[in-house]
Amino acid sequence: MNAPHVPKVAGIEPSLPAPAHTADPLAPEAPADTPTDTSSDAAPGTASTSPDAAHGVVPPDVSPVDQLVAVQDRLAGWISDLSTLHDLTEHLARTRTLEDALHEMLRAGAYLVGAQRGLVVLEPADGQGPDTTIGLGLRRSDIGHIETIPRSALSYARILDGLPEPGADDTHGNADAAAGADARTEIAEPDIPGEKRLDPRLREVAARLGYAASYAVPLTAGPIGGIGAAVWLYDEPAEPTERQRHLIGLYRAHGAEHLALLVELHRSREAAATLREELLPSRLPRIPGVRLAVAHSAGPRGGGDWYDALPLPDGALGLAVGSVTGSGPSAVAAMGRLRASLRAYAVMEGEDPVAVLSDLELLLRLTEPARSATALFAFTEPPPGAPGGLPAPSMPAGPDDPFPRKLVLAGAGHCPPLILGDLRTEFVETSLSAPLGMLACWEAPSVEVSPAPGETLLLYSDGLLHRTGEPMDRAFARLHSAAAGVPKAARHDPEAIIDHILRTVLPQGLDDPTSEEDVVLLAAHFDE
Numbered sequence: 001m002n003a004p005h006v007p008k009v010a011g012i013e014p015s016l017p018a019p020a021h022t023a024d025p026l027a028p029e030a031p032a033d034t035p036t037d038t039s040s041d042a043a044p045g046t047a048s049t050s051p052d053a054a055h056g057v058v059p060p061d062v063s064p065v066d067q068l069v070a071v072q073d074r075l076a077g078w079i080s081d082l083s084t085l086h087d088l089t090e091h092l093a094r095t096r097t098l099e100d101a102l103h104e105m106l107r108a109g110a111y112l113v114g115a116q117r118g119l120v121v122l123e124p125a126d127g128q129g130p131d132t133t134i135g136l137g138l139r140r141s142d143i144g145h146i147e148t149i150p151r152s153a154l155s156y157a158r159i160l161d162g163l164p165e166p167g168a169d170d171t172h173g174n175a176d177a178a179a180g181a182d183a184r185t186e187i188a189e190p191d192i193p194g195e196k197r198l199d200p201r202l203r204e205v206a207a208r209l210g211y212a213a214s215y216a217v218p219l220t221a222g223p224i225g226g227i228g229a230a231v232w233l234y235d236e237p238a239e240p241t242e243r244q245r246h247l248i249g250l251y252r253a254h255g256a257e258h259l260a261l262l263v264e265l266h267r268s269r270e271a272a273a274t275l276r277e278e279l280l281p282s283r284l285p286r287i288p289g290v291r292l293a294v295a296h297s298a299g300p301r302g303g304g305d306w307y308d309a310l311p312l313p314d315g316a317l318g319l320a321v322g323s324v325t326g327s328g329p330s331a332v333a334a335m336g337r338l339r340a341s342l343r344a345y346a347v348m349e350g351e352d353p354v355a356v357l358s359d360l361e362l363l364l365r366l367t368e369p370a371r372s373a374t375a376l377f378a379f380t381e382p383p384p385g386a387p388g389g390l391p392a393p394s395m396p397a398g399p400d401d402p403f404p405r406k407l408v409l410a411g412a413g414h415c416p417p418l419i420l421g422d423l424r425t426e427f428v429e430t431s432l433s434a435p436l437g438m439l440a441c442w443e444a445p446s447v448e449v450s451p452a453p454g455e456t457l458l459l460y461s462d463g464l465l466h467r468t469g470e471p472m473d474r475a476f477a478r479l480h481s482a483a484a485g486v487p488k489a490a491r492h493d494p495e496a497i498i499d500h501i502l503r504t505v506l507p508q509g510l511d512d513p514t515s516e517e518d519v520v521l522l523a524a525h526f527d528e
Contacts, residue, residue: 081247088112089254097513098122098262099134105230105255106136112248113215113240115232119143120219121156122263125226130266138209145205153199155187155216156229185249187216190239212237217248221256227263272329273298279336285311289382289405291525293494295502297510298518304331304373305461305518306339310346315382318346321414321459321520322375334371338364342377353377353410354446361412361442372437376417376430376459378409405526407457410446412436415462418483421455422491425484427476456497456525458483463517467506478505494523 088108095101102120110118117137122130135143151157190213192198192206206212216231230252240248276298284292292309304324312318320342324335341363345356356377364373382405409417409428413435416427433444451457465475482504483497490496498521502510510519 081243084112085247085250088251092255092258095258095262098130098259098266099132101255101259101262102132102134103136105252105259106134106232108251108255109230109248110136110232112251113232113244114238115215115234117211117235118230118232119146119156120228120230121160122228122259123160123226124224124228124263126224128267130263130270142209145209149202149205150199153202155189155214156231159187159216159218159229160226185218186245187214188239189214191237194237209233211235213239215240217252219252219256219259221253222260224260224263227256227259272332275329276332276335279332279339280306281308281310284309285317287311287317288315289527290317290380291494291527293498293523293525295498295510295521296519297512299327299463299516303327303463303516303518304335305463305520306335307459307520307522308339308343309522309524310343312347312350312379316350317380317524318350319378319380319457319459319522319524320346320376321461321522322373323414323461323463323518324373325371327516334368334373337367338373338375342375346377346379350377350379351381351408352446353379353408354443357410357412357436358443361436364437369437372435374411374413374435374462376409376411376414378407378417378457378459380405380407405451407449407451408446409449410444412442412444413438415460415465418458418460418479419449419451419455420458420483420486420491420497421452422488423452424455425480427480451526453526454492456491456494456523458497458501459520459522459524461518461520463519464505464521466517467508467512467515467519492525492527494525497525498523 088111092101092104092108095104102122106118106120110116117135119133119135119138122132122134124131133143133147138146146154151161152163189195189198192203192212192214195203206214211233213234213236214231215234216229218229219227221227280296284294294307294309296305296307298305304326306320306322306324308318308320310318310320320339322335322338322342324331324338326334338360342356342360345359349355349359357375360375364371409430411430412433416430418425418427428447428449430447431444434442436442460479465472465479468475468478470478479501482501485504486497486500490500501521506512506519508514
């Protein structure tokens with residue numbers, strides 16, 4: 001009875017050596033002078049009853065049943081390896097950020113090659129970034145020590161630069177100097193302290209950090225080509241077995257493709273964020289008697305929420321928040337156009353917020369009829385008697401409010417602002433109105449409020465409410481409660497007010513990668 005052929009398992013080639021834990025105990029080691037024949041009909045790596053089997057003559061006392069058990073044991077080893085690869089690649093595929101994917105690749109690679117520490121260097125070959133270095137079991141200072149080694153002596157750097165390994169020749173197992181960079185698939189340094197050809201600085205740093213061997217591989221995928229390189233470090237002289245090299249090769253082939261997708265996604269997000277930030281105010285203006293602060297965060301796809309604070313003629317101030325429907329680059333571009341238009345209308349007729357929003361609605365309807373937007377614009381002049389303001393009246397307006405600051409605002413489908421002070425925390429009652437672009441002609445009455453000295457006006461986007469995950473009525477109540485709970489010592493600092501409200505309303509943090517909602521929170525504190 002002949003032993004059956006070992007079938008191929010997806011991703012695991014039977015022609016490679018069996019894992020050490022499934023080595024065939026029935027195949028004795030062939031004597032040095034025993035010829036081998038790889039043309040046997042038996043599958044590579046299986047026991048054979050042929051006298052010219054690859055591992056020598058099988059003893060006659062080994063029964064066919066024992067041979068079958070050995071084959072099954074070896075097949076179980078291959079299936080075990082395949083299951084391990086499946087689990088590791090599944091964990092990698094679940095990562096959603098580039099940093100998480102790099103950490104997972106390092107961890108899984110260390111497990112596959114039997115290393116304790118390592119680092120991955122991201123240097124996309126197209127030069128468009130991002131460039132970063134992440135370590136496993138290494139502190140930032142340890143990575144800093146490694147980076148002091150001459151680049152030509154670093155194994156991962158030689159892979160990135162396509163350089164041959166020092167002393168490599170046509171017979172070297174880790175590199176082929178004659179073939180150049182295309183043949184570079186790995187660099188193993190199994191005994192760093194004992195290998196005199198290595199750079200002295202490399203041996204010095206290895207001794208300081210306590211590693212004695214390294215194994216580096218490239219990360220290549222997709223249209224980018226080379227993405228970077230990973231290197232794992234051993235505490236004792238060692239190098240991966242042939243089986244381990246095969247497994248890490250399969251894993252990194254999948255992992256590099258996943259990394260390439262995340263690199264492209266990271267670049268897209270960075271480009272959208274840069275564009276969005278350039279379309280928003282680079283800094284808030286300084287207005288006498290008013291202190292401003294803002295918090296802004298966009299969803300991962302980039303949304304159309306925006307804000308503005310602009311100084312107007314005669315010492316006046318305009319405040320605006322808004323949101324354009326949609327997400328992605330088109331929404332960001334529309335947001336930029338809308339904000340720029342509002343600034344122009346505010347300079348010309350800012351004292352009438354209704355006229356500003358009416359003009360904005362007409363422009364939106366004519367130029368982008370398929371898009372709608374919400375907006376809120378507030379206009380305030382300096383208080384009477386202040387520099388740039390109206391002359392102070394001869395008689396005070398009242399015992400509690402001698403020189404009131406008047407603030408006029410209008411909203412188009414936007415959330416009502418919130419007034420916060422020592423004596424009150426309340427929403428400004430704005431009239432209900434449709435968003436811009438929803439009706440043939442938009443118009444709504446303006447509202448006039450008088451913030452007292454020491455009070456703060458809060459303007460925000462509905463994304464702040466949506467990120468709570470609660471119905472809108474509860475989200476409004478939560479925002480009101482957070483504003484009312486601002487400590488008294490912090491009520492005269494707009495940045496402290498924003499920090500407290502965000503911590504209370506969004507305990508998961510402002511930059512929540514799981515949320516698609518933009519957030520804008522603009523605070524204007526009136527000192528006088």
